[in-house]
Amino acid sequence: MHMLSEVSDSTFSGSISQFEMTTHGLGMKLSPSSASSSSSSCSDQQMSLLSPTKPKSILQKNPLYQPTHKNISLQFKEKILCLEIMGVDSGKALSQNPCLHTASLHAIHDIITFLQSKGLYQKDFARIFGMCPTILTSDIRSELNPVFNFLSKDLRVPENYFRKVINKCPRLLICSVKDQLKPTLFYLQRLGFTDVHHLAYQDPILLVSSVENTLIPKLHYLVSLGFTRREAVEMTLRCPGLFTFSIQNNFKPKFDYFSQEMEGELDELKDFPQYFAFSLDKRIKPRHIQLVDNGVSIPLSLMLKTTEEEFNHLISQKNG
Numbered sequence: 286m287h288m289l290s291e292v293s294d295s296t297f298s299g300s301i302s303q304f305e306m307t308t309h310g311l312g313m314k315l316s317p318s319s320a321s322s323s324s325s326s327c328s329d330q331q332m333s334l335l336s337p338t339k340p341k342s343i344l345q346k347n348p349l350y351q352p353t354h355k356n357i358s359l360q361f362k363e364k365i366l367c368l369e370i371m372g373v374d375s376g377k378a379l380s381q382n383p384c385l386h387t388a389s390l391h392a393i394h395d396i397i398t399f400l401q402s403k404g405l406y407q408k409d410f411a412r413i414f415g416m417c418p419t420i421l422t423s424d425i426r427s428e429l430n431p432v433f434n435f436l437s438k439d440l441r442v443p444e445n446y447f448r449k450v451i452n453k454c455p456r457l458l459i460c461s462v463k464d465q466l467k468p469t470l471f472y473l474q475r476l477g478f479t480d481v482h483h484l485a486y487q488d489p490i491l492l493v494s495s496v497e498n499t500l501i502p503k504l505h506y507l508v509s510l511g512f513t514r515r516e517a518v519e520m521t522l523r524c525p526g527l528f529t530f531s532i533q534n535n536f537k538p539k540f541d542y543f544s545q546e547m548e549g550e551l552d553e554l555k556d557f558p559q560y561f562a563f564s565l566d567k568r569i570k571p572r573h574i575q576l577v578d579n580g581v582s583i584p585l586s587l588m589l590k591t592t593e594e595e596f597n598h599l600i601s602q603k604n605g
Contacts, residue, residue, distance in 0.1 A: 416455045472496045
């Protein structure tokens, strides 16, 4: 966790007392009078934290704890500690989600409690909130609950598998069911992605991808290479990862090498679209060069899928 080892005992005793650690969930038990109780001790603590004669505490070292914020509230300090205790980079989270500045600890606690009720574990939150800090200020009724209803009804995911799907793709929790998830699912099903379980457990990243800005342009690019639209669709069905690859950084350099250096045929890529999933510099080029040096020709799939031992054995067999 970030910076927690540096925090002093006095810092913890002053802040943790406001949200006592319990054995449930994150262990945050918020006092109803958190902001007002023990005003004298809180005042003393604030003076201690801001004292120029003492080493800086975890709160003062936080990027958001600036000298201009002399009157930073105790609740805000608690919020920083709350995020850090979960393993979330508080500075990054608060900068990416400005709404966290005004969100109450009770509201954050409600989000955590709701997600735990859906099967997520405390240890999941560092990654989930780290990737998508806007979840912490989402509306449970209108934003989060519809996502779980979508998983249950549209993707037929049992409740005890919610955690697996969300951990695979936390961005599901920040997507609108009406505007993103359902329209994308409909488009993918029209293409031929009929196995909703596979979409949920293996390729949920496709559901959070933009149809107009991501999925359609990838198909158009494959067609521009010479494939028919049907062939392009079949390639994505065999290798859904094609929808996630960058045209400029993946498709173009790999296709250029395939067509110019390897002098390959489109049928080879049609049969083995997974070619685009392999590293150009670490896998494709070295193995192609090794085949050329040995005067050996093997199918594209064998060239890339085999282990080093299997690949070298194939070359030995061909030369033998």
